[in-house]
Amino acid sequence: GAVVSQHPSRVICKSGTSVKIECRSLDFQATTMFWYRQFPKQSLMLMATSNEGSKATYEQGVEKDKFLINHASLTLSTLTVTSAHPEDSSFYICSARGGGVDTEAFFGQGTRLTVV
Amino acid sequence: AQKITQTQPGMFVQEKEAVTLDCTYDTSDQSYGLFWYKQPSSGEMIFLIYQGSYDEQNATEGRYSLNFQKARKSANLVISASQLGDSAMYFCAMRENYNQGGKLIFGQGTELSVKP
Numbered sequence: 001g002a003v004v005s006q007h008p009s010r011v012i013c014k015s016g017t018s019v020k021i022e023c024r025s026l027d028f029q030a031t032t033m034f035w036y037r038q039f040p041k042q043s044l045m046l047m048a049t050s051n052e053g054s055k056a057t058y059e060q061g062v063e064k065d066k067f068l069i070n071h072a073s074l075t076l077s078t079l080t081v082t083s084a085h086p087e088d089s090s091f092y093i094c095s096a097r098g099g100g101v102d103t104e105a106f107f108g109q110g111t112r113l114t115v116v
Numbered sequence: 117a118q119k120i121t122q123t124q125p126g127m128f129v130q131e132k133e134a135v136t137l138d139c140t141y142d143t144s145d146q147s148y149g150l151f152w153y154k155q156p157s158s159g160e161m162i163f164l165i166y167q168g169s170y171d172e173q174n175a176t177e178g179r180y181s182l183n184f185q186k187a188r189k190s191a192n193l194v195i196s197a198s199q200l201g202d203s204a205m206y207f208c209a210m211r212e213n214y215n216q217g218g219k220l221i222f223g224q225g226t227e228l229s230v231k232p
Binding site: 032034038041042043044045046051091093097104105106107108109110112115 | 153160161205207218223224225227
């Protein structure tokens with residue numbers, strides 16, 4: 001399968017600072033990227049869908065000013081958690097898809113964010 | 117309304133035995149896909165098997181098979197000859213090809229423990 005690289009795998013940041021998470025498709029052009037959040041022992045909750053060159057579509061209840069998503073190129077999407085608080089501590093995972101809605105999406109390795 | 121339901125929070129199985137993980141779904145789309153992923157403690161999402169709504173044959177991938185019952189809207193995962201390395205979280209997911217923009221919606225997950 002195709003390779004999606006997510007970086008960093010783990011990050012610890014201080015409360016009030018911002019942290020950026022990168023998601024790269026290494027061997028295909030990702031027209032669509034998805035960002036998920038996962039709390040321990042729980043399901044993956046979709047946060048937003050981003051299409052290259054356009055604004056991300058956020059799921060209900062997700063603060064778009066807090067979770068900034070940029071999908072400026074066909075191989076890179078970034079999620080920035082702004083003014084992070086301890087309750088933002090979670091596992092964030094991206095997936096990327098090239099082509100139409102019925103094509104497979106591939107997952108990154110995930111980022112474990114801890115806000116102290 | 118919950119679109120993907122996994123009713124078994126945890127399951128135990130003896131090594132070398134088969135186990136069935138339940139998944140039911142709800143959609144009004146005619147075209148959709150059903151997926152199963154394995155998530156070990158490292159957090160990565162490992163794709164296991166896919167079933168398209170128009171596929172008449174049940175999908176199989178090695179020790180994994182998907183028991184697709186369209187009328188009942190169920191897509192249970194069967195793992196044959198369980199191994200200790202199968203211990204992980206398992207997620208069922210659905211993609212509606214025409215509604216929802218092709219995003220994956222996940223069930224609550226089932227934690228499988230394989231006993232020696």
